[in-house]
Amino acid sequence: MRQCDSSPTSARHMSRYEPSVIEPKWQNEWETKKPFKTPTDLAELKKKPKYYVLDMFPYPSGAGLHVGHPEGYTATDVVARLKRQQGFNVLHPMGWDAFGLPAERAAVRDGIHPAVITKRNVDNFRRQIKRLGFSYDWDREVDTSAADYYRWTQWIFLKLYEKGLAYMAEVPVNWGPALGTVLANEEVKDGKYVETGDPVERRLMKQWMLKITAYGDRLLEDLDGLDWPEGIKEMQRNWIGKSEGAEVTFQVQGTNESFVVFTTRPDTLFGATYCTLAPEHALVAKITTPAQKAAVDAYVAEAKNKSELVRKEEAKKKTGVFTGAHAINPATGKPVPVWIADYVLASYGTGAIMAVPAHDVRDHEFAKTFGLPIIEVVQGGKDVQAEAFVEEGVAVNSGQLDGLKTLEAKKKMTAWLEEKGLGKKRVQYQLRDWLFSRQRYWGEPFPIIHLEDGSIATVPESQLPVELPHVDEYKPTADGRPPLARAGDAWLGVTLPDGRKGVREVNTMPQWAGSCWYYLRYLDAKNGTQAWNPEIEKYWMPVDLYVGGVEHAVLHLLYARFWHKVLFDCGLVSTKEPFQKLFNQGMILAHSYQLPMQKYHELKDIDDRGEEGAFLKSTGERVFKQIEKMSKSRFNVVNPDDVINDYGADTLRLYELFMGPLEQVKPWEMKNVEGCLRFLERVWRLCVDEESGQPNQKLVEAGPESEPELNKALHRCLQAVERDTLAMRFNTAISHMMTFTNEAMKTKTLPKAIARTFITVLAPYAPHLAEELWSRLGGEGLVSIAPWPKFDASLVVDDTVTYAVQVLGKLRTEIQAPINATEAEVRAMAEADPKMKPWLEGKTVKKFVFVPKRLVNFVVG
RNA sequence: GCACGAGUGGCGAAACUGGUAGACGCAGCGGACUUAAAAUCCGCAGACCCUUCGGUGGGUCAUAUGGGUUCGAGUCCCAUCUCGUGCACCA
Numbered sequence: 001m002r003q004c005d006s007s008p009t010s011a012r013h014m015s016r017y018e019p020s021v022i023e024p025k026w027q028n029e030w031e032t033k034k035p036f037k038t039p040t041d042l043a044e045l046k047k048k049p050k051y052y053v054l055d056m057f058p059y060p061s062g063a064g065l066h067v068g069h070p071e072g073y074t075a076t077d078v079v080a081r082l083k084r085q086q087g088f089n090v091l092h093p094m095g096w097d098a099f100g101l102p103a104e105r106a107a108v109r110d111g112i113h114p115a116v117i118t119k120r121n122v123d124n125f126r127r128q129i130k131r132l133g134f135s136y137d138w139d140r141e142v143d144t145s146a147a148d149y150y151r152w153t154q155w156i157f158l159k160l161y162e163k164g165l166a167y168m169a170e171v172p173v174n175w176g177p178a179l180g181t182v183l184a185n186e187e188v189k190d191g192k193y194v195e196t197g198d199p200v201e202r203r204l205m206k207q208w209m210l211k212i213t214a215y216g217d218r219l220l221e222d223l224d225g226l227d228w229p230e231g232i233k234e235m236q237r238n239w240i241g242k243s244e245g246a247e248v249t250f251q252v253q254g255t256n257e258s259f260v261v262f263t264t265r266p267d268t269l270f271g272a273t274y275c276t277l278a279p280e281h282a283l284v285a286k287i288t289t290p291a292q293k294a295a296v297d298a299y300v301a302e303a304k305n306k307s308e309l310v311r312k313e314e315a316k317k318k319t320g321v322f323t324g325a326h327a328i329n330p331a332t333g334k335p336v337p338v339w340i341a342d343y344v345l346a347s348y349g350t351g352a353i354m355a356v357p358a359h360d361v362r363d364h365e366f367a368k369t370f371g372l373p374i375i376e377v378v379q380g381g382k383d384v385q386a387e388a389f390v391e392e393g394v395a396v397n398s399g400q401l402d403g404l405k406t407l408e409a410k411k412k413m414t415a416w417l418e419e420k421g422l423g424k425k426r427v428q429y430q431l432r433d434w435l436f437s438r439q440r441y442w443g444e445p446f447p448i449i450h451l452e453d454g455s456i457a458t459v460p461e462s463q464l465p466v467e468l469p470h471v472d473e474y475k476p477t478a479d480g481r482p483p484l485a486r487a488g489d490a491w492l493g494v495t496l497p498d499g500r501k502g503v504r505e506v507n508t509m510p511q512w513a514g515s516c517w518y519y520l521r522y523l524d525a526k527n528g529t530q531a532w533n534p535e536i537e538k539y540w541m542p543v544d545l546y547v548g549g550v551e552h553a554v555l556h557l558l559y560a561r562f563w564h565k566v567l568f569d570c571g572l573v574s575t576k577e578p579f580q581k582l583f584n585q586g587m588i589l590a591h592s593y594q595l596p597m598q599k600y601h602e603l604k605d606i607d608d609r610g611e612e613g614a615f616l617k618s619t620g621e622r623v624f625k626q627i628e629k630m631s632k633s634r635f636n637v638v639n640p641d642d643v644i645n646d647y648g649a650d651t652l653r654l655y656e657l658f659m660g661p662l663e664q665v666k667p668w669e670m671k672n673v674e675g676c677l678r679f680l681e682r683v684w685r686l687c688v689d690e691e692s693g694q695p696n697q698k699l700v701e702a703g704p705e706s707e708p709e710l711n712k713a714l715h716r717c718l719q720a721v722e723r724d725t726l727a728m729r730f731n732t733a734i735s736h737m738m739t740f741t742n743e744a745m746k747t748k749t750l751p752k753a754i755a756r757t758f759i760t761v762l763a764p765y766a767p768h769l770a771e772e773l774w775s776r777l778g779g780e781g782l783v784s785i786a787p788w789p790k791f792d793a794s795l796v797v798d799d800t801v802t803y804a805v806q807v808l809g810k811l812r813t814e815i816q817a818p819i820n821a822t823e824a825e826v827r828a829m830a831e832a833d834p835k836m837k838p839w840l841e842g843k844t845v846k847k848f849v850f851v852p853k854r855l856v857n858f859v860v861g
Numbered sequence: 862g863c864a865c866g867a868g869u870g871g872c873g874a875a876a877c878u879g880g881u882a883g884a885c886g887c888a889g890c891g892g893a894c895u896u897a898a899a900a901u902c903c904g905c906a907g908a909c910c911c912u913u914c915g916g917u918g919g920g921u922c923a924u925a926u927g928g929g930u931u932c933g934a935g936u937c938c939c940a941u942c943u944c945g946u947g948c949a950c951c952a
Contacts, residue, residue: 231865231947238864241951263952276952318950343950353952362950430951550946587946658886660874664867665945672873675886685901732875735885742885745902804881809933811881849932851880859932 015693017684019648022772035785036135051088053080056548059097060121065128067638072547072585074656077134081764085788093522095142100511104442107474114442140525144514150444151465152531165211175203181476182439208437212562216429227581232553239554241430246414248423250327262349267409269331270398271377272354276339278346279303289324303342318366330422364388441474441483443508451502482506516563542580550584586665592636593623602635650766651677657730687773698750713743718791804855805830807839823850
């Protein structure tokens with residue numbers, strides 16, 4: 001840790017680099033002069049090109065920030081500052097995803113209103129974030145739990161409802177009888193509530209659903225035009241899970257009953273030797289023969305009770321029971337047995353499959369287990385009795401399909417099925433409709449009224465918001481209705497203008513709702529009459545750069561895209577996609593110290609002797625040192641407040657980015673933070689004489705050409721920083737600034753023009769230090785909005801370059817050659833080099849490789 | 862099991878479309894300044910071997926492992942191992 005000379009009498013003290021003095025000073029200056037305030041006037045805006053840089057806004061938890069949060073925020077801030085200096089109107093806002101479960105739990109526990117808890121947390125988050133000196137336009141701050149925000153969330157819900165995309169359905173939810181409430185999936189493990197161990201059951205409840213499946217195709221197709229990491233796009237594609245195939249109807253032998261299966265391989269219908277229904281399938285009870293009833297009932301009951309864990313463990317072995325019934329294979333006309341098995345999922349497809357053991361791994365295992373026939377219908381594999389052949393091939397044993405390749409066989413069979421009325425083409429998605437209601441207090445109320453006659457009325461737009469009512473407690477009611485049911489009749493009861501009476505919806509929306517459109521509210525955050533002004537929306541959208549954690553790869557990004565497309569269809573936004581470029585930062589890990597018995601210890605209790613190992617100070621016991629995700633329970637959370645107290649915000653910002661590539665997972669090393677501080681101190685000393693506090697005597701009023709070599713280094717630095725920053729390679733951008741500083745240390749004089757230009761370049765990364773030096777060096781106004789310097793292309797190239805001279809690909813010597821030397825000239829120089837003599841003497845050069853400005857290679861015989 | 866990503870000095874990492882591997886920083890070592898230390902400044906630094914009075918000169922091996930393509934591979938291809946992340950019988 002840094003040793004500070006705190007003696008007030010020391011002259012040095014007053015003139016050394018003191019982040020704790022200059023950082024609040026400049027933050028104050030920015031706060032009052034508002035250089036980062038983005039114009040709201042459209043005419044004003046249109047004078048400049050736009051750039052919208054967005055951070056995924058945080059959920060303000062009670063724990064406060066850890067150093068992982070500001071990693072992405074620092075990256076976007078550097079880009080925002082650079083773009084601003086380059087003359088763009090930059091939109092760079094911050095806000096709070098403020099509804100959510102933790103605040104509600106705390107409210108139930110302590111009897112405090114969740115709004116109070118949330119405000120406390122937001123205030124703390126804002127304070128911590130402000131200490132890093134980010135250039136947010138704080139006048140656009142949004143809070144999803146504020147009534148003037150969720151008013152518009154409700155308004156968008158009405159749009160969804162009007163388009164028929166919101167509907168109510170009976171769906172299974174996690175019901176905790178002991179708590180009288182519905183639980184989130186994350187609160188349930190092994191069929192028990194994680195906190196108390198009370199059992200949780202699946203129960204059907206009437207819930208609001210959003211028809212995201214109606215947008216499945218567009219959500220899939222429009223991924224192609226986005227500048228997103230390929231991995232994230234792939235995860236979304238898998239999540240949507242589009243597969244094309246056919247539905248086939250099977251008649252149950254000797255009855256009027258039939259069932260429909262979904263298959264992606266209609267070409268293998270001739271090989272379907274049995275069918276399998278999910279245990280939950282409605283037909284199971286009807287077709288089971290009396291002889292099999294006991295066994296089937298037992299299996300169904302067991303499957304119902306099987307916990308997730310048990311099913312995972314048993315995933316390898318196939319279980320199932322014969323129903324006693326047979327179905328007719330429509331292709332062969334022959335009866336095949338109908339089984340039930342829990343490897344068939346009720347929730348996917350039709351809950352029934354035709355089993356083709358020869359060409360499906362799972363069906364093959366099942367057939368082997370129960371001795372069912374395996375018939376090859378696609379040629380190309382090995383022995384299908386031993387192993388399923390799942391690839392494409394040529395149809396055999398398939399009547400009219402014989403000899404066709406898989407693709408044609410699929411088409412022909414589908415056409416045949418359609419012609420005979422036995423089936424049809426079908427596209428199946430894994431994507432399900434979105435369960436959109438929660439039985440919670442701390443969320444957006446639905447603008448919905450349930451009328452006495454059972455119909456649904458919406459609250460008119462003019463009467464929004466439907467505000468959260470006051471309730472005596474934030475728990476469900478005694479009879480298990482959501483907390484909003486505790487609100488009095490004054491809130492619950494509604495009489496429409498036409499005299500009809502009804503009751504308000506008591507469910508609330510999920511946390512995702514607010515985050516689905518916050519990027520639009522930032523555009524026009526103060527608008528009291530519209531969610532946003534359409535002209536302003538046209539100017540700013542789409543988001544040019546969106547940075548956040550990979551954990552939101554699927555849900556948040558898919559839900560937001562869905563809403564955006566609906567808004568697009570309503571003519572309310574001008575782009576079909578909200579986020580043009582997406583970048584995921586990697587997680588920051590930290591060392592943790594753990595005794596063999598799993599107990600974690602804080603760093604302050606540890607004696608870390610490096611290679612020797614780490615030991616517990618109190619007992620001398622050896623502890624394991626490991627690198628893990630930061631978490632409270634591992635005692636390895638690094639708080640940015642502490643880092644700022646010890647090193648300053650500029651050092652923290654720099655280290656966040658210098659650690660390594662932004663997208664990579666990497667460990668926090670306190671030791672390396674010091675290196676960043678040292679760099680900033682060097683920059684300080686370059687400009688300020690620590691003895692006197694006056695500008696360093698090295699600084700001269702001369703022009704940049706008085707130190708030509710340094711000027712070249714400056715322009716090289718300029719070029720590299722601009723290029724690397726815009727490519728989001730911040731770590732190398734910083735290293736180039738370090739290299740320039742090292743050069744500047746060596747020269748006799750430092751022309752002020754050079755120093756000022758360098759400070760302008762440093763400004764996006766270490767803005768407080770840059771402002772202070774800028775003002776001390778007589779810069780005009782704030783460096784944060786000073787124009788970005790242009791590098792001189794003629795200065796970044798040397799007149800001579802170093803050529804590597806290789807023989808058979810191995811480096812033998814180096815030579816200097818003029819930048820535009822010809823191949824023949826360079827070859828002659830290389831051959832003339834005395835060091836080359838032993839390598840070339842008596843050899844014939846079979847080939848000569850010349851790579852301009854880089855190397856030559858003699859291929860000798 | 863499947864999908865995706867990643868393996869480079871003691872450590873975090875650089876290396877543009879195949880072209881001098883290890884920039885920059887941390888830790889380390891030597892020197893200067895100092896009564897001394899810290900800080901600072903200057904310098905050294907992949908491993909091994911030969912050579913030299915020497916801080917000289919030179920060579921070999923090195924980017925997880927084994928092959929391949931190429932004048933030339935950290936980078937491209939094949940196989941294997943390890944780690945991380947996501948998904949979990951999706952018909």
